[in-house]
Amino acid sequence: MGLFGGRKTVYVDSDVLVVGGGFGGCGATYESRYWGRDLKVVCVEKANIERSGAVAQGLYAINCYMGMQWDENQPEDHVRYARNDLMGLVREDLGYDIARHVDSTVHKFEEWGLPIMKDPETGRYLREGKWQIMIHGESYKPIVAEAARKAATKVYNRIMVTHLLMDKTKPNRVAGAVGFNVRSGEFYVFRAKAVIVAAGGASHIFKPRSVGEGMGRTWYAPWSSASAYALPILVGAKMTQMENRIVLTRFKDGYGPVGAYFLHLKTHTENAYGKEYETTWYEHTKELVGDYIDRHPVPTCLRNHAFLEEVKAGRGPIRMVTKEAFQDPHKETVGWENFLGMTISQAVVWASQNIDPKHTNPELTTSEPYVMGSHATCSGAWASGPEDYAPDEYQWGYNRMMTVDGLFGAGDTIGGTAHKFSSGSFTEGRIAGKAAVNYVNDLGAEQPEVSEAEYEGLKTVVFQPMENYEVGRNEIVAGTVSPSYMLPIHGLQRLEKIMDEYVGGISAHYTTNEPMLTRGLELLQMLKEDLDHLGAEDLHQLQRAWELKHRAIASECVTQHTMFRTETRWPGYYYRADHPKLDDTDWHCFTLSQYDRETGSWEMEKAPVYHIVD
Ligand SMILES: Cc1cc2nc3c(=O)[nH]c(=O)nc-3n(C[C@H](O)[C@H](O)[C@H](O)COP(=O)(O)OP(=O)(O)OC[C@H]3O[C@@H](n4cnc5c(N)ncnc54)[C@H](O)[C@@H]3O)c2cc1C
Helix, strand or coil: CCCCCCCCEEEEEEEEEEECCCHHHHHHHHHHHHHCCCCCEEEECCCCHHHCCCCCCCEEEECCCCCHHHCCCCHHHHHHHHHHHCCCCCCHHHHHHHHHHHHHHHHHHHHCCCCECECCCCCCECECCCCCEEEEECCHHHHHHHHHHHHCCEEECCEEEEEEEECCCCCCEEEEEEEEECCCCCEEEEEEEEEEECCCCECCCCCCCCCHHHCCCCCCCCCCECHHHHHHHHCCCCEECCCCCECCEEECCCCCCCHHHHHCCCCEEECCCCCCCCHHHHHHHHHHHHHHHHCCCCCHHHHHHHHHHHHHCCCCCCEEECCCHHHCHHHHHHHHHHHHCCCHHHHHHHHHCCCCCCCCCCEEEECCCEECCCCCCCCEECCCCCCCCCCHHHCCCCCCECCCECEEECHHHECCCCCCHHHHHHHHHHHHHHHHHHHHHHHCCCCCCCCHHHHHHHHHHHHHHHHHHHHHHHHCCCCCCCCCCECHHHHHHHHHHHHHHHCCCHHHCCEECHHHHHHHHHHHHHHHHHHHHECCCCHHHHHHHHHHHHHHHHHHHHHHHHHHCCCCCCCCCCEECCCCCCCHHHHCEEEEEEEECCCCEEEEEEEECCCCCC
């Protein structure tokens, strides 16, 4: 028994276990209670659901609302939009399923107290764009969390889930999860009949633009640490489209959002010499991707592509032209409030750099890549679709169930369904919750059982970084570099450097090729070996250690997928320099991966894309 063998273990039994209490998790918890009145529904969250996840700080717009009550859009329209933006590749069954239910989710949010702005003339929700409605959203997360809190049998805050547990008798069936309390250090064993993973996306797997003192600043939430992918990957769930990382055009240094500026304030961009530049790159882009450049709206990645090419041609920086719009006092207020509701730091950056957008057109930049499944990108787990709509090949069980029995997902976790955003993630949580309850009810007497040997073994593994530190610390008198252990921050920087340089990050101009990916995989393998020697000085660092391990396995998955897809499908997100063009003949398909935890190897395959909506 090691130094930490004496730690207390807490056992929690549940019917439905929800991992992560963000938007997907709150939706899953809420809906599981609705359909499973007598079931034990437990939500476990590494922070506190009151202010956790990507929406912690609030939002200014709900980006996915059809407006079917006013005949503004139909679900099919949203499928066409997402398909277009993702260069043809989305799971149309899953996207349609969210779109047909998302309005009811937004109506619930309003009922629960979320102030949604109204158009004074029509009385309808005020539109920021075709899909976006504007909200006073500083308290968006607490409002939604309250619904989940009231629905859950219990919410366990401050517990980081590190591993899923599998059934003792059926190897491909989930049976629960383990984790530790990041404040008290107790080890938790959650035994569950169904598990819904809703643990958000992944930032900090590629080196961020903000380093040194600014390192905590990223566009995607810095605490989104890839658990949503690592947990399913490690139990053999198939993943899809993990190469489809996202790069965002945002205001420089603060990553402030640009949507309200383009859509509501009607601002536009120009190069350093005051010239429009997108048309300059039209023919060049058409050569790479064919008529995808003629689609409307122009896919997000292609708009990035024009930006990147213009900067490479030496005509940067690209600026947002705000000077005109900000002369209108209403627009000026909206421009500033847009940050105060969700990205206060952008306003602070401008103040600190003497930028008043009324007098100076602020610079834009492209972010480092992120991995997620709910924005203009669709990385995540391969999930079974709705029974009334999904083609046979996309159905092997309950809606939103992964390729592991009893394991469901929602939000950033689920792949193939871009543009769900906050409201769509909550909606997908509801869909997964309802399906998980059906699954639990259908189990009957055949209940999953966890193996004591498995969770006892994991207890040692989970706390090993603290033991490494405790023992190795004696070898040095001061400083952070030890011969026997590596601190999580050092491991994180090493991971980010590998991904940045070899897998298409900012310093490689988002470009990679087969030799680079091959070397990247070798270096990731070496990193993985060294991660067994992570040293954690306290529980906070232990959390950092496990976040890093989750990021590392997700990064490996991203690299495998990037290697497998031998084309450049999304220029502006990343480039395969050895296959610079989009190739619809061979690659109009999904990429799937499966990790074998016994051998550490990956199996890759293609899956067909079915176009259900015309
Ligand atoms: C900067 C930014 C701006 C955005 N702007 C908008 C917008 O304007 N409008 C809009 O509609 N949407 C917007 N979105 C999208 C929206 O925030 C996401 O679509 C949504 O939050 C995804 O839901 P989720 O449940 O997958 O992840 P999250 O809401 O991030 O929730 C994940 C949860 O899992 C927890 N967790 C993670 N790992 C673990 C673990 N190992 N154990 C336990 N708990 C864990 C996290 O703490 C978190 O609470 C924005 C997102 C970002 C990052």
